Amino acid sequence: MSSSHAFDHRLSGLIGRFYDAAADNALWAGMADDVAGSLESTSAVLKLHGADDTVQLLESTVNLHVSDRQQSWATHWHRQDLWVERAASFGVSRVVTDHDLVSPIEQRKSGFYQEWLRELDIHHMVGAVFPGGDGALGVLGVHRPKRAGAYDDTDRHKVSILLPHLQRAIWLGQQLSITAARQAVTEEVLARIDAGVFAVDVRCRIMSLNAGGEALLDGASGLAVSHGRLRLQDGLLDQCMTQMVQTSVSTASGHPVPPGAAMVVPRDGRLPLTMIVTPLRPSGIGTQTQPLALVIVRDPEAATLSTTGLRELFGFTRSEAVIARDLASGLSLDDVAEQRGIGAATARSHLKRILSKTNTHRQAEAVALIARSVAALDQRT
Numbered sequence: 001m002s003s004s005h006a007f008d009h010r011l012s013g014l015i016g017r018f019y020d021a022a023a024d025n026a027l028w029a030g031m032a033d034d035v036a037g038s039l040e041s042t043s044a045v046l047k048l049h050g051a052d053d054t055v056q057l058l059e060s061t062v063n064l065h066v067s068d069r070q071q072s073w074a075t076h077w078h079r080q081d082l083w084v085e086r087a088a089s090f091g092v093s094r095v096v097t098d099h100d101l102v103s104p105i106e107q108r109k110s111g112f113y114q115e116w117l118r119e120l121d122i123h124h125m126v127g128a129v130f131p132g133g134d135g136a137l138g139v140l141g142v143h144r145p146k147r148a149g150a151y152d153d154t155d156r157h158k159v160s161i162l163l164p165h166l167q168r169a170i171w172l173g174q175q176l177s178i179t180a181a182r183q184a185v186t187e188e189v190l191a192r193i194d195a196g197v198f199a200v201d202v203r204c205r206i207m208s209l210n211a212g213g214e215a216l217l218d219g220a221s222g223l224a225v226s227h228g229r230l231r232l233q234d235g236l237l238d239q240c241m242t243q244m245v246q247t248s249v250s251t252a253s254g255h256p257v258p259p260g261a262a263m264v265v266p267r268d269g270r271l272p273l274t275m276i277v278t279p280l281r282p283s284g285i286g287t288q289t290q291p292l293a294l295v296i297v298r299d300p301e302a303a304t305l306s307t308t309g310l311r312e313l314f315g316f317t318r319s320e321a322v323i324a325r326d327l328a329s330g331l332s333l334d335d336v337a338e339q340r341g342i343g344a345a346t347a348r349s350h351l352k353r354i355l356s357k358t359n360t361h362r363q364a365e366a367v368a369l370i371a372r373s374v375a376a377l378d379q380r381t
Contacts, residue, residue, distance in 0.1 A: 010038050011161055018162075018169035023176060032059045035162070036142055039155055043122060043143040046166075047078065051135035055079055058170075064120060077116040082107075084139050087129045092137075093167070095159045097151045098125040126151040126159055130167045133174050140166060192377040194304035196223075196297040199280055202249040204229045204242055207292060216297060222265050222273060223297065230295060237265060244277040245293045252279035252291030271300045271330075300330065309375030314357045323350045327363065328371040 014034055021027040028046075036044040045060040055078040066074045086101035087094075098107065107113050117123065123146035132138035140163065144151070190197055196213035198206055205228050209217075216223050222233050232238040240263060250257045265273040280292040305328055307321035316324060326336045337347035351363060360366040 011158065014038060014162060015165045018165050019172070022169040022172040025173060025177075028059045032061045035140075036061055038162075039126065039142050039151075039158055040148075041142045041144045042148070043120070045139070045141045045143075047139045048132045049079075049081075049084060049129075049137040049139060053079060056136075077112065080112060081139075082110055082112040083125055083127075083141065084129060084137070087127070087139075088137060093128060093130045093163065095126065095128045095156045095163065097156070098123075099150060121145045124148065124150050126155050128159065128163050130163065133171060138167060138170060192379060194298070194302065194376050196299070198230050198295040198297075199292045200230055200245055200295055201290065201292055202246055204231065204245050206230050212302075213297070215302070216273075216299060219299075221297075221299060222267050232265060234265075237263070241275070241277065241295070245295065248277050248279040248293035249291050252281045252293065254291075265297075274298050274300075303329065305329075305370065305373075305375045306378035306380045308380040309378035310370065310373070313373055313375055314354075314370075316354065316357060320350055320354055320357070323347065324354050324366070324370050327351075327354075327367050333363070 014031075017027065017031060017034070021031065032044040032046060035046075036042060043061045043063050045064055046058045047060075048056040048058060050056065055075060057078070083098065083101055087096050090096055090100060102110070107117075120143075122143040124144040125141055127139070127141040130138045130140070140159070142151075142155075142159070190210040190212075193210065193212060196216040197210045198213050199208040200206055206225065217225055224231055224233055230241075232241055244261050244263070247257055247261075262274065262276040265275055267273065275295065275297045278294050278296070280294045282289050282291055303325070305325040307316075307318065307325055310316050310321040310324055311318065314324075323336055323340065326339065327333070331339065333347050333351060334344065337344050340347075342350075351366075355361065355363070355366055358366045358369055360369060
């Protein structure tokens, strides 16, 4: 195999690793060593210089690592990087060497060389600055000691091959991180919301559901699953829900059909469920590439308030938090007293303290505040 073929193979492997690292940030580890090796160099660094003068080291060879006590020193010289400053003026995304940016005499006299480069045994550089997103400037720097000799056009060409792929991989990684963060927020909110949420297709097949949905299916709620399909036990109501789902999926597909609707699902001897069906348009991300409908169901009898959260919010005692939760669930004060086995006078005394601690004047005000507080999103008991 010729040296040129070996060279192409090494760069091709690096480019593939760039894109792998875009999908998994942990795979950047060790990348700087391979970049340095591909240019017969001793060190390499990949970093982002933010518009607010921050510096984020993405990856570097081990010989550029410093001890904890030297971190402030290293941060200072990363910010005062003479090569980065000159390269930005020379041209973004242009491959440069140290000879393009500074004369040997100027470099030796600079504090950047005297206090930083000489300490790290760095003399020659080839690299580039490039757009890093959000106003940041990406930096790729590859280095050699003086004895290894300066970089030439062959080295420039190697960097010019790697640079656009590196830039693209960093951008992709940033976009994937944003998407992952949004997905994590969505999943966390769905896990905490005090409602059952089902994403269903036009045939009411459940594509996804949250913990509240699982709880509704596990309980005697009037909801059920048959062959993967969400259904209501009452046949007529099931037809109504199916029609609303079909309408919402049609709307999600872009057809000018009025979006979903709401309905009440009666239950024998219990308060009814309430349901709304709404379109869920394709996101084009992950598996959500088809139009769906969201079926959102709330159970007024479900205990959703965290007594721990209520105690932290309002300074309730344990007994006050339990009674506040009971009142917020719709029970009257007399019902609470009977259910908790306390006298009416004791219940009224608890209510008086609840009103004082919530800075409200009527039971209805306190109940509204408590029921709509973030304690309903607290997963603690």
